[in-house]
Amino acid sequence: MMSLHAISELNSSVVLIMSDLHYSLEQLLAFQYVADDMSFKKAAEKLHLSSTALSHRISKLEKLLEIKLFERKTRAISLTPEGEYLYKHVQNGFMTIQKALNDLQQKKQKMFTITTTPPFASEWLIPYLPELQALFPQVIFRVHASYDPVNMLTDQYDLAIRYGLGAYRDLNTELLVNDEYVAVSHAFFDENTLDWSTVPLIHFSWGEEYCPLKINWQVWYQNQGMQISAGQRQVFYNEENHAIQAVLSGQGVALLSSVAINNYLKHGTLKVISPFKLSAMNYYFLSRSNEDEVVNKTKAWCREKLFSVIDCEPSATWIN
Known part of the structure; x- marks a missing residue:
């Protein structure tokens, strides 16, 4: 058993080396590894040190403390009483750290x-983002809105929701929801007075160089054997959100994504004024192959939120 005098000496030694503790942490760790297995060989392997280097660290610690920590025998070692005392505190210290x-x-x-x-961000992410943040209190969510092609391999983005045909290479690509374009007006528009040759048309375009499908009023009119009149009032926006706001303010009718305007249709602030629809592209999840829990749960949350409102069944179709 360790005497009170020995304990007092050890405590005094520890106090003396506190100012040099940054020099002794490696030695203390080496001491713990040796004491754990009572083996210099096993400790050296775990620490990726040579036996000589490990012995040097233990000797340096004993010299610094001016105390013998191990009894070295021919084929075994054991802790001295002082070594047992230090081992207990070193263990607790490293466990605390x-x-x-x-x-x-x-x-x-x-x-x-x-x-x-931008439409998906404003209509389906931003209004419900506090719910997603509540699921992951330790995650800071950043929403990036753009129509531009995205390079997921740069690690700049964790999850992409893109509008397209699904031909995305080298990525996990999962169909989120199918889409179609419908002609809509504000809630108080009188369909009985609708004249397709005079009604003001609201257009929007979003980088048609990325969109192989032409989804616009010209195509919509042509498919019904009609044409836009020469004097028909028209306005063009480059953002679908702006086109939605223009319709809500009564500026005319627009051809819009049924997914983007679903909430407006549900609340009766917009209404569909023609049964004729244009097939469109679809929304896809894009992610890297090494998906983590946050990616998977965020996708599940997006799908659940979307299909709790939209009148269709969620899809689990995998493209890649």
Whole structure:
């Protein structure tokens, strides 16, 4: 058993080396590894050190403390009473440090970036984002809205929701929802007075170089054997959100994505004024192959939120 005098000496030694503790942490860790298995050989393997380097660290610690920590025998070693005393406290110390590191890692906030089209961001992400944030308190969500092609392999984005045909290479591509374009007006528009040759037309275009399908009023009219009149009032926007606001303010009628305007149709602020629809592209999830829990749960949340409102069944079709 360790004497009170020996304990007092050890405590005094520890106090003396506190100012040089940054020099002794490696030695203390080496000491713990040796004491854990009572083996210099096993400790050296775990620490990826040579036996000589490990013995040097233990000797340096004993010299620094001016205390013998191990009884070295021919084929075995054992702790001295002072070594047992130090071992108990070193163990507790490193366990406390490890726990602190684990706690910090768990509390560390992660930035998670979702990139999607402006209409999907404004209609389906931003209004419900607090719900998603509540699922992941330690995640900071960033929403990036753009129609531009996205390079998921740069690690700049964690999840993409894109509007297209699904031909995305080298990515996990999952169909989220099918879409179609419908002619809509504001809620108080009188269909009985509708004249397709004079009604003001609201257009929007979003980088048609990326869109192989022509979805516009010209195609809509042609498919019904009609044409836009020469003097017909028209206005053009480059954002679908702006076109939606123009319709809501009574500026005319627009050809819009049924997914983008679903909430407006549900609440009766917009209405469909023609049964004729144009087939469109679809919304897809794009992600890298190494999906983590946040990616998978965010996709599940998006799908659940979307199909709790839209009158159709969710799709689980995998393209790649």
